[in-house]
Amino acid sequence: MTLSKTLAAGVMTLATVGSALATDLTIVSWGGAYSESQQKAYHDPYMEMNPDINIINDESSAEAVAKLRAMNEAGNVTWDLVDVVASDALRLCDEGLAMEVDHDDVLAPAPDGTDASDDFGDLIVSDCFIPQIVYSTTVGYRSDAVGDNPPTDICAIFDTETYPGKRSLEKRPINNMEWALLCDGVPKDEVYDVLETNAGQERALAKLDTIKDDVIWWSAGADTPQLLADGEVIMGSTYNGRLFSLIVEQNQPVEMLWDAQVFDLDGWIIPAGLPDERVEEVLDYLYFATDTQRLADQAKYISYGPARESSAPLVGKHAELGIEMAPHMPTDPNNSKNTFLYNYEFWADYRDDIDAKFQAWLVR
Amino acid sequence: MQNESTPEIPLAADGRPLEQSLQRALRAQKIRAFLLVVPLLVFVLITFLAPIADMLYRAVDNRIVSETLPRTVEALSDWEESENEPPEEDVFIALYYDLFFAAENKIHTRLGSRLNYQETGMSSLFRRTGRRVDRFDTDELTDAFIDFDPRWEDPTHWITLSEHPEFANQLPETAGVWDDWTQLLIAEEDELSEEEPEDLIYFALYRDLNNIGQPVALMDNWSETVSAAQSFEPVSLREQFADADEDWLLPSVWGTIKRFSPTITDGYLLNAVDMQKTADGIEAQPESRQIYGLLFGRTLFMSLVITISSILLAYPISYFLTSLPMRKANLLLILVLLPFWTSLLVRTSAWKVLLQQQGVINDLLVWVGLVDDANRLVMMNNQTGTIIAMTHILLPFMILPMYSVMRTIPPSYVRAAKSLGATNWTAFWRVYFPQSVPGIGAGSILVFIMAIGYYITPAIVGGTEGIFISNRIAYHISSSLNWGLASALGGILLLAVVILYWLYDKFVGIDNLKLG
Numbered sequence: 001m002t003l004s005k006t007l008a009a010g011v012m013t014l015a016t017v018g019s020a021l022a023t024d025l026t027i028v029s030w031g032g033a034y035s036e037s038q039q040k041a042y043h044d045p046y047m048e049m050n051p052d053i054n055i056i057n058d059e060s061s062a063e064a065v066a067k068l069r070a071m072n073e074a075g076n077v078t079w080d081l082v083d084v085v086a087s088d089a090l091r092l093c094d095e096g097l098a099m100e101v102d103h104d105d106v107l108a109p110a111p112d113g114t115d116a117s118d119d120f121g122d123l124i125v126s127d128c129f130i131p132q133i134v135y136s137t138t139v140g141y142r143s144d145a146v147g148d149n150p151p152t153d154i155c156a157i158f159d160t161e162t163y164p165g166k167r168s169l170e171k172r173p174i175n176n177m178e179w180a181l182l183c184d185g186v187p188k189d190e191v192y193d194v195l196e197t198n199a200g201q202e203r204a205l206a207k208l209d210t211i212k213d214d215v216i217w218w219s220a221g222a223d224t225p226q227l228l229a230d231g232e233v234i235m236g237s238t239y240n241g242r243l244f245s246l247i248v249e250q251n252q253p254v255e256m257l258w259d260a261q262v263f264d265l266d267g268w269i270i271p272a273g274l275p276d277e278r279v280e281e282v283l284d285y286l287y288f289a290t291d292t293q294r295l296a297d298q299a300k301y302i303s304y305g306p307a308r309e310s311s312a313p314l315v316g317k318h319a320e321l322g323i324e325m326a327p328h329m330p331t332d333p334n335n336s337k338n339t340f341l342y343n344y345e346f347w348a349d350y351r352d353d354i355d356a357k358f359q360a361w362l363v364r
Numbered sequence: 365m366q367n368e369s370t371p372e373i374p375l376a377a378d379g380r381p382l383e384q385s386l387q388r389a390l391r392a393q394k395i396r397a398f399l400l401v402v403p404l405l406v407f408v409l410i411t412f413l414a415p416i417a418d419m420l421y422r423a424v425d426n427r428i429v430s431e432t433l434p435r436t437v438e439a440l441s442d443w444e445e446s447e448n449e450p451p452e453e454d455v456f457i458a459l460y461y462d463l464f465f466a467a468e469n470k471i472h473t474r475l476g477s478r479l480n481y482q483e484t485g486m487s488s489l490f491r492r493t494g495r496r497v498d499r500f501d502t503d504e505l506t507d508a509f510i511d512f513d514p515r516w517e518d519p520t521h522w523i524t525l526s527e528h529p530e531f532a533n534q535l536p537e538t539a540g541v542w543d544d545w546t547q548l549l550i551a552e553e554d555e556l557s558e559e560e561p562e563d564l565i566y567f568a569l570y571r572d573l574n575n576i577g578q579p580v581a582l583m584d585n586w587s588e589t590v591s592a593a594q595s596f597e598p599v600s601l602r603e604q605f606a607d608a609d610e611d612w613l614l615p616s617v618w619g620t621i622k623r624f625s626p627t628i629t630d631g632y633l634l635n636a637v638d639m640q641k642t643a644d645g646i647e648a649q650p651e652s653r654q655i656y657g658l659l660f661g662r663t664l665f666m667s668l669v670i671t672i673s674s675i676l677l678a679y680p681i682s683y684f685l686t687s688l689p690m691r692k693a694n695l696l697l698i699l700v701l702l703p704f705w706t707s708l709l710v711r712t713s714a715w716k717v718l719l720q721q722q723g724v725i726n727d728l729l730v731w732v733g734l735v736d737d738a739n740r741l742v743m744m745n746n747q748t749g750t751i752i753a754m755t756h757i758l759l760p761f762m763i764l765p766m767y768s769v770m771r772t773i774p775p776s777y778v779r780a781a782k783s784l785g786a787t788n789w790t791a792f793w794r795v796y797f798p799q800s801v802p803g804i805g806a807g808s809i810l811v812f813i814m815a816i817g818y819y820i821t822p823a824i825v826g827g828t829e830g831i832f833i834s835n836r837i838a839y840h841i842s843s844s845l846n847w848g849l850a851s852a853l854g855g856i857l858l859l860a861v862v863i864l865y866w867l868y869d870k871f872v873g874i875d876n877l878k879l880g
Contacts (some may be wrong), residue, residue, distance in 0.1 A: 066842040091845065094473035094491065166721075171828075202652070216745055217828060231722050345488055352844060353484040359836070360655040362828045363662075 022054040025281060029083040031059030033245060037301035038083075040319070042289040049288075053281070064088065068097045068271055077271045080282045083132070086125050086265040090344055093128035098269040099279070100127040106283050108291040110310035119292075119308045123265055125344050130290055131267040131307035133298065136330035136339070137175050138261035140228055140243040141235035144253040154260035154338075155183035157235065158207065160214055168224045168236030171217035173358035174347055175237065175262050178340060180207035182260060188338075192346050201354060205361045217362070228254050240330050244303035248321065248328070261330055262340045265307065305331040423636075423852035426629035429621065432475045433462040435540075437625040445619035445643045450612070456601040457571070460497065464564050465544050467494040469551075481846055482631060482641075483620040489611050496608040498562065501599055506566040508596045513589065519557050522565070528582045535572040535582075541565055570596060619643050636852040656853065659833040664860070666747060666832070667815035671762075673755045674811050675804060678762035682803070685763075686770040700763050708757065712824045715753040719744040719825065745827030753825050758814055762807035769803030805872055813861055833857060 027043070029035045035057055043055045060067055064082050071077045084092065092098035103124055107116035117124060123131040141151055146163060156163055157179065169176050181191050181200065184207045194200035208215075216233060218224055224238035225246040240261070246252050268290070270282055288294065295306035296314035303325060306312060315325055326332055330339075376385035430437045435458035443451040466472035476490025509516040516522075522542070525531060532539040541564060549556050573593035579586065605612040623641055624631060631641055638654040639646055648654070681700070685693045703711060718724045721740045729735040743749060773796060781791040819834035826832075833853060840850035868874065 063842050065845060069845060069847075091477070094477050094487065095845070096470050096474055100470075219823065230720065232720055348491075349480065349485050349488045352481055352846070355844065356653045356655070360653050363655060363658060363831065 022052055023281060024054050024056055025080050025285060026056045026058055026078060027081045027083070027285075028058045028060050028064055028079050030061045033302055034241070035059060037298050040301055041298035042285075042294055045294075046285060046288050050284075053285070055285075065091060065097075068092060069095065071271070072097050072273065075273075077273055079271050080274065080278060081285065082269050082271060083266065084269055086129055086131070086267065087342070087344055087347060089129035089267065089269050090126045090348055092269055093126045094348070097272055098128035099272045099274070101130065101270065103130070106286060108287055110292055110308065112310065114310065116290075119310050121309060123267075123307050125265065128269050129265075129267050130269070130286065131265050132290065132295065133266050133304035133307055134263055134331055135266060135304045136240045136261040136263050137170070137237055138240050138243070138330070139235055139237050139257040139259075140224065140246065140254045141257060142228060142231065142233075142253060143255045145231075145234045150255065151235070151257055152259060154179055154257065156257070157237075158183045158211055160211055163234055165234035166214050166216050166227075166232060167211065168216045168218050168227050168233045168238075170237060171219045171362070173354045174342070174351075176208060177201070177204040177354065177358070178262070179260060180204040183207060188340070192343055195346070195354075196350070201357055205357070208361075228252065240328075241303050244328050248318075248323065256335075258330075258335045259338050260340055261335070261338075262342055263330065264342045266304075267307065299325050299329070303328040303330075305329045419847075419851050420855050420858075421851075422848050423632050423855050424628050424630065425848065426624060426631070427627045428475055428478050429625045430627055432466050432471055433459065433621070433625075435459075436462050436621065440618065440622045440625065443618065443622065445615055445622065448615050450602070450615055451618055453600065453602055455618070456605055456612075459605070460500070460502075460601050461541055461544075461564060461568070463490075463494060463497045464562070465548060467497050468548055477845070479620055479624065481635075481849065482624060483616065485611060486617070486620065489609050489617065493605065493608045493612070500563065500601070500604045500608075502563040502567040502601075502604070504599060505570045505596055506563045509566050509569070509593070512592045513585065516566070517560065519559060519561060522561055523557060525583055530580050530582060534576065534580055535569065538565065538568040538572050541568040567599070569593070616643070632848040632852040633855075635849055636856055656833070656836070659831070659836060660856070660860070663816055663833045663857075666751060666830070667812050669751055670754050670758060670815045671808050671812045673751065674759055674762040675808065677755065678759060678766055678807065679800075679804070682763055682766035682770050685767050686773075697767070700760050703757070704760060708820060709824075711757060712753055712821045715749070715756070715825055716744065719749055719752065744825045745830070747826070747830045749825035749827065750822045750830035750832075753821050754815060754818060757821060758811045761810045761814060765806040765810065766800065766803040769806070770800050773799045801872075805868070809865070809868065812864070816857065816861060 027038075029038055039057070043057075047053055047055055058079065061083050064084050065088050068077070068079070068082065071079070082098075089098065093100070103117040103120065104115045107120075107130065109115055110119040120131050123134070125131075139151075139154065139157065141156070141163075143150065145165065149162065151159075151163060157167055157169070177195055178191050181194055181204050182188065184203060186194050195204065216227060216236075218227070218236070218238070221239050221242050224233070224236035225242050227233045227236055228246065229250070229252050235257070240256070243254065243256055247254050247256070268286060270279065270286075274282070290308075292308055292310045293314065295308050296311040296316070298304070299306055299311075299315045300317070300319040306315065312331070315329065317323060318325055327334065330336065374382040376382045378385065436455060439455040439458040440451060443455060463472055466475065472490050472494040473487070476487045476494075479486035479490070526539070526542055545561065545565060546556055549559055570593050573590050576590060579590050581587065583589070602612075611617055623643075634641055634646060635649075636656055638649045638657045640649050685696055688696065716723075720726070721742065723743075725743065726735065726740045730737050730740065735741060743752070777795050777799070778791050781795045782788070786794065816832075817834050819832060819838050822831045823835055823838075826835075834857075837850050837853050837857075840846045840853070865874075
């Protein structure tokens, strides 16, 4: 009796001391080099300014949608801020699992006074989504395996005669279907109109069928860099930041194709149902972490483009390698001669249907 | 002696019949024993069975449609998809009310995602329309009411109306909408007397006043209000919805809502066996979407292959271990257990390094000259990869029960058989092997059931041909959020395991199973 009382009292004292010292902020992200860039550009300076805040990193972004739903059903949301890709943000918003925000209200204006919503522009694809970076899914190839005829066109993926060998593609329809149609002669602005129809979907799968035996399908972003480094594949798609570190940091004989790269967005959502005082803490952090300078700072550590227009001119050199980062950004004019923007509305509707067909095609 | 018909009943010390007394003592004992296991039982119920039951229930649960669109579901009961016409105006009106409150509560998009599993396009249809529904042209009627009598703008005027005892009788639609409206304000902690009523309340009033039979004066100036309302320009909600998204005029959209309006659905289960529910009843999915039957079959087949190859590998090892002295056998057993101490992911990735085309095994074969450099063997990203890696990972679960059963077989039996003239083979096959069968059975059940539910290893080394049904379940749980389909697939898998277990019991006998 006495013992348990003492223990309880002790625990309570500890708890009060703990809360007096620091408030925990649980931020969910992707882990690896990406989380590190956030740590250095956002978390560290923020904690320096607010010594009473302690940021806890949780690397669950890949399963964020399912976990948030489970937490929401259990009525106990333990996350404060979650880093997700835009399509997931859209889904979380649809499911009522993410909080809607008024971007001009909660985010800092640009240094010249432009409203946040104008500074982010079209990148605010959902009322719940606060954009952070622009990344792209693009193709990297082994420069030592293509001789003096390096590919310049996305259709090199489908050209197994000129570029024999395996290629790695993501194990989902998104991006692959678009590339297949592009290389089957569909003009860029008609791709989604074609993909809407059954015949168009079959056409895309038929094009993919021509290389089916030559493809290794990946599901984790690290797969393609590893396959390229091992020489398992001659070319493969992945996120541009992964290829950047493979080429620049690990000095592998790999080049970027950039042609028909697909722009996608990554950013924050606030889980729905947080108590008011926690929302306030999160918003205070967000206001800081998404301002013009902070977004530009992140680009010092990873080659993803800042989502604010006002951040672009501030992008400088890599923090450790000292190379100019701008030419490695997917948004750099030299790299973005031919680009594609992930069509969120289309995939929100067609994802279930086309994925079912794609997976059925895959196992056949 | 006189009364022969009643035999003498043995009595206990307290004078009661012995049998009763015994039973009572036994019952007390049973209750005590039961009470001892109650905590465990409750624990298992709460932490194991309840979540599984909850998850399985999702395979048929479909409350979301009738809870989000109660009025629409009711109004749709008179409509038939076979007429191939969009429904009448009253259904659009019901949808207007339902969708307005759903959008206010931000649950309309959730319904859209749910229906999108059945019909592509529902997701954006609900998202887009939800954004528009509070800006429909019904505000023309609002303005008309306020033009007629400015007091209608005042929420207190509405409150007075709603407090009239005849309110619900005279104006049923208005009363229903008003009820939901007050609920909404209470939930948002807004003051009823301060919030301007939304257009749909005016719209409902307009409808009621146009359908009124014997008007009872609910307020002053009432009959003038009624006749004024009857002269207002009507607003067609069908046009409003069509304006927001013309898909609302498609009968198939309404057919989907109607088909999936019951609170229990077989839609997910049908989907899990490559069937679907269409306007013409239940039929097979188009061939381009059939996948689950193939995956179930493949999962069972590959699990069987993995189990058999485990038996073939484990039997000689276990036999060898039993023939060794205890000390050496224990040492070797540790080698069997060693892989357990390594993470599953590491072991699988190690196989990747070994099996890939530029991997260790291929390099070795090329170096030796067995394989040409241009034609390296493809040993992973196919079924071979999954079978090799999973056999390795599950092997200890086969060796351990086999070994513990073989240990208990006295070596003297085989010696006796040989001394009676049996050859080595006969002694093994007729005497030793039958006694080791319980170990094979236990190991096989263990390995097979574990294999059937594996998904990390197939996902890494299986490519497209070597994946299991569990990979699709994982996808629907964590990626597509179609938990209904995931639990339908999981339920079918569970059923398959139970049936196999029953078959095993019938043909081999579950008593014939020994774990040691």
